[in-house]
Amino acid sequence: MRIWLLKEAKERLIIWFLLVLDFETKISMALTKEDIIREYKSLKQHLGAVPSNKKFRDETGISQRALIHAFGGNAFSKLVIECGDVPNNFTIPKTSLEEILIQYGELTRKLGKIPPAGEWTYNKCKPNISAIKQSHGLNWGEIPGKFLEFVANKPEWDDVAVLIPSPKINDNPVINAKIEGVTYEYIKFIPPVVQDLQELSINKEKSTEFERQVGLLFQMLGFSVQILGQGTGRNPDIIAMTSKEHYAILIDAKARKDKYEIGTEDRKFIEYINKYKPILINQGYSFVYFLVVSSNFDSTQEKSLKNITRDTGVPTTLITAQQLLKILARKIEHPYRVELRKLKDLFIESGVISDKQLSKL
Secondary structure (H helix, E strand, O other): OHHHHHHHHHHHHHHHHHHHHHHHHHHHHHOOHHHHHHHHHHHHHHHOOOOOHHHHHHHHOOOHHHHHHHHOOOHHHHHHHHOOOOOOOOOOOOOOHHHHHHHHHHHHHHHOOOOOHHHHHHOOOOOOHHHHHHHHOOOHHHHHHHHHHHHOOOHHHHHHHOOOOOOOHHHOOOOOOOOOOOOHHHHOOOOHHHOOHHHHOOOHHHHHHHHHHHHHHHHHHOOEEEEOOOOOOOOOOEEEEEOOOOEEEEEEEEOOOOOEOOHHHHHHHHHHHHHHHHHHHHOOOOEEEEEEEEOOEOOOOHHHHHHHHHHHOOOEEEEEHHHHHHHHHHHHHOOOOOOHHHHHHHHOOOEEOOHHHHOOO
């Protein structure tokens, strides 16, 4: 008996629901465009502002079904336009890939590293990651490579590009670096922006570009860098500083096809070391070092090195472009192992840095 009553009650409920639905449909069919427009204008005057879709339906009792019957798809926006107002729910235009990459670069600059997906969301970057995939077909892991393509030949993004390792060489025919004496073990971690450093080190005609890339590389290592360059008088090409570790390095970049020999340049080096050393010490740098970067070095430089140390109290270290690239690769691979404090040990003694010394980093 009870089961029969429940069944009957259920059937009556269904019949009641259908009757209500039919009543609402008839009401919807009965409302004309003019009726709805009149209700909209009346509500707008009452509120003193354009009502939202929800506010309009709640206040007038006009259902979404009635709106669609009168105006079709995107009904409320069409109603607002019909009444001479601007709807506030137009579809937001798709964010361009360029805008996304600029946001990505700015976020990378802010964090000092490649941003995890969570940081994009946390920093309220737009659009969300799923929308990037939907609108541009890019997975999150593909964006660093796209960013490097976007900033190629854009020097204003160099400081960000250096934070992004090269895509795997075997997977990307565009970036297929071959650096003499540097194995793939290192190359895969060297950013494209400095991959031609060794080639520049043997081309004297491109000395300015060589200096710029040396400065950029030291910036990647974590130093604050000032590039003085050629044509500025008796000055080093670059000054690399670290206030955290309280030391600075005066750097001369010498692009040479053959082995570089200090020779009579020791007097010039002594002059600008003595010029900048007191300035840097007054700025809080407890130690000052002098570094020469070139393609290779003549082994008979002991006299010149002694002259510089005797007259300045500063050791002179000689390092090749190839060795610098290896240091950078290790820094990118093991950022917390290759610290500025440990790099300092390379500059304590005068002379050519050996590969054995590098292996201790």
